[in-house]
Amino acid sequence: NAGVTQTPKFRILKIGQSMTLQCTQDMNHNYMYWYRQDPGMGLKLIYYSVGAGITDKGEVPNGYNVSRSTTEDFPLRLELAAPSQTSVYFCATGQGTSYEQYFGPGTRLTVT
Amino acid sequence: AQTVTQSQPEMSVQEAETVTLSCTYDTSESNYYLFWYKQPPSRQMILVIRQEAYKQQNATENRFSVNFQKAAKSFSLKISDSQLGDTAMYFCAFRRETSGSRLTFGEGTQLTVNP
Numbered sequence: 312n313a314g315v316t317q318t319p320k321f322r323i324l325k326i327g328q329s330m331t332l333q334c335t336q337d338m339n340h341n342y343m344y345w346y347r348q349d350p351g352m353g354l355k356l357i358y359y360s361v362g363a364g365i366t367d368k369g370e371v372p373n374g375y376n377v378s379r380s381t382t383e384d385f386p387l388r389l390e391l392a393a394p395s396q397t398s399v400y401f402c403a404t405g406q407g408t409s410y411e412q413y414f415g416p417g418t419r420l421t422v423t
Numbered sequence: 424a425q426t427v428t429q430s431q432p433e434m435s436v437q438e439a440e441t442v443t444l445s446c447t448y449d450t451s452e453s454n455y456y457l458f459w460y461k462q463p464p465s466r467q468m469i470l471v472i473r474q475e476a477y478k479q480q481n482a483t484e485n486r487f488s489v490n491f492q493k494a495a496k497s498f499s500l501k502i503s504d505s506q507l508g509d510t511a512m513y514f515c516a517f518r519r520e521t522s523g524s525r526l527t528f529g530e531g532t533q534l535t536v537n538p
Contacts, residue, residue, distance in 0.1 A: 342523035353427075353514050353528030354468075361523055369525060399466060407522035410456045410475075414468035 315415035334402030429529035446515030
């Protein structure tokens, strides 16, 4: 039981490049979330999903897109990367009847 | 919208002593959950303790306990018998009662335990 896995662990992008951050869970949780953590700050919600086929914006969605075609996967797409997107990205999952969220190990992204 | 404030960016404590981290929040909700998460240098987010707002009794998990003051919207974390492995960033977080609600985080307190 791997829990929540994220790939890659680290990535360096040039300005204007695109990439997809992968998140996969094997806990059969309905809810999935993407957060970003800027240096010295708390986590802020980018996008979330309440189930396959349903996604919605969080606090800081600009510059990102998501999709949720299966329960297990919730990829985050960065289009036209900018230095302001340099951050650590966390994927998390949760169940509707549970109050805990389970976090992946994070992806450190640098845009130069 | 909910907000969470941690007014102590950094704290330090000697090994085996007790330290208290502060957190205040703002919400119009009557039922909600509060959490403390620990983030060591590995970056992994680890749940330390949680508190349901409808419970008057303060939550306790081994050396970790909270002082939950609902009227004052205060939620502090007390770490007793501090250990070197407690060195980490600690985040206070709020969650509405609604199923699947997002977490709202404070900006964190960096705790250093000195030998």
